[in-house]
Amino acid sequence: MISPESLHLGMMLAETGMLEHAVTEVMAKPQLLLMTETSPTAKSAVRRHIRKWRHSVKRRLSNDCITEELKQEIALYQEAVQLTQHGFSQHAKGMIKQLEGKSEFYLAARRMLEKNMSQETPMFQSYFCNKWYEHLAASIKGAQQKELEAHKDKLLNELYQRIETYKTLENVEERGTLEKVGRLWDLASSKVTQSDVDLLKRFVAFLKDNQDLQDIAQTLGRMASDVDDPSLHRSPAEELQMVEEPADNVADDIVGVHQSDNLEKIVPNEIIYLAEPALEILFYKHFADKRLLTYRMQGMQRSLRKVKAFKPESKQVDIEKGPFLICVDASGSMSGFPEQCAKAMAYALMQIAVKEDRDCTVMIFSTDHICYELTGEGGLKEALNFLSYTFHGGTDLSPVLTHSIDLMGTDKYRNADLVVISDFIAPEQPKEVQAQVDDLKRQHNRFHAVNLSKYGNPKLMSMFDHVWDYHPSLMGRLLKRF
Known part of the structure; x- marks a missing residue:
């Protein structure tokens, strides 16, 4: 059974993937490729603008795309996940009734409930909640994708406007170097005329x-x-350095046992369930709920991260x-x-x-x-x-x-x-x-x-x-x- 935390994680992963795909599409536009390849200053400005846009859009996708009706449906889903099997059998019909006219999942949910009434399948609650989760994830992803497309179109219009301004002003100074005149137009979104x-x-x-x-x-x-x-001294600058950090995905040492669905690291005792047909369904239930006992591995991996870089005392302080x-x-x-x-x-x-x-x-x-x-x-x-x-x-x-x-x-x-x-x-x-x-x-x-x-x-x-x-x-x- 999928927990609310898993739902939230799934939404964040989907959102991150969409954002990365959108950024790749924007950077692949011929106008931007030509501009960034011929001018290091423009390349830095474009990348800085996109990073700022990505941070802003990520926050909006997380908050603004979830409508009130969708919030209510997520709350019902979370309630259904936490119910016992007996409680789910008693309250499922009333919970689904609240989705009528508000969710596309209503008809499919009603058909599943009606079919289960005659069979009383023990794993029905887990199966039902998985289907509900898939619907919620698809709904959220669709809303995020629609919102992201609108933000992406707006971003492209802003970048094209800035590029047009950049090219128009490229020859303001005789030598054509923008740094000599200043980087003011990197901040500008207004269109300039020849008189300007x-x-x-x-x-x-x-x-x-x-x-x-x-x-x-x-x-x-x-x-x-x-x-x-001294009160005006700048804070120590941050810079990227290669550091070693503990990581669960690096299989250097066994540090314990925990519950997960990783079959590669499963504890041998869990496989015993597969030896008995009566217990086999229990194994699959633990697997679906990510409750199989598995070895927890940990090691050290090298990664880039920002660290504080203190300047030597002999150098002048900023x-x-x-x-x-x-x-x-x-x-x-x-x-x-x-x-x-x-x-x-x-x-x-x-x-x-x-x-x-x-x-x-x-x-x-x-x-x-x-x-x-x-x-x-x-x-x-x-x-x-x-x-x-x-x-x-x-x-x-x-x-x-x-x-x-x-x-x-x-x-x-x-x-x-x-x-x-x-x-x-x-x-x-x-x-x-x-x-x-x-x-x-x-x-x-x-x-x-x-x-x-x-x-x-x-x-x-x-x-x-x-x-x-x-x-x-x-x-x-x-x-x-x-």
Whole structure:
């Protein structure tokens, strides 16, 4: 007789097999094969996306495919399995009556019960529950297969969309290497147009012509690694290693006796039942119930598993780097070359954030502020919206600075970098705000200012840890270009 635990195990095994088959089908698509064979970066991104999808779908197949009617039928099956032979004879008809109009097994079950009433077969309960189990397993597998097909179609559409975006942006930089521009589109599911490509190319070219901006961004990005605080040390990295583990399927030694249906390891005493015709049916009952006494074998097998890898003390410890919070002045006084510099600087920091797996949020401010999550699932779309925004209005630093300070007081923004890009033609901040900034500095948060004007307020900029001035004259830019 099959227990509820065996039913659950059977469902999990069927589910795993279906998932593996679906993953194999997806990876065998010609578009994906061509993409992954020609680009190691794309291959890594595709495999990472499929692993994430597989984990999500596995959880849904386990939970979402079982309808309420099917749950009730499984509960009835479990009740039938646990009944004694006498109890099953008394209650089976009433239990099956509850399946009428709800299960395809109802008619077959009723016919089996009616046939057994005249014969009273001792093994009928085991036979009946086995047939019921087969029906339940087929129903669950069918529901899982239908759900899996829908998820697989959705996955293929997402991957094709990402591949289309990847190919469209492949030549954004002159050398065509996506790593130089950043891996932002690996996170993007939005479709890009030729105008989007032209916009990104324009800022890549701008950063190339203004290398000083790129140097400032690189210097700023390295500061998160220089913090001396043991609480920011990353956990020891996990890596795959070959280890030896005990395994029941490796027949090295006999470690005991247990109940199973493994005829290869059966204890000789069990075979005695086959010598007597009257006891033979008892042997087959024990076999069906997996209750034959068999030798339990155990040995050591080598397998790959993730283990903690502690770094030697002589090596530099990895530091947990916090997010970038970039505040960009979008006032009318920033239009023109300062606007291009501000967007290019934010774009350069965004590349660093994606490369180092750090969050990056841009807030543009004038009389109000707007947030863009540049490293989220829709990061590419957010980045394009930010880069295409036109600067206008007045300058009001206080609201965005107060909001940023509130964010940096949370655990998410430990060891974070706040970068304000502005012409700093604004009044000095109140002493309360400066006191909050000083408190956050003591918690290893850093405050940076990128000044794009010769007329910035020195008292306003004095509250920042680091101030970079970048305001070359028009003549200087012309000389540099020609």
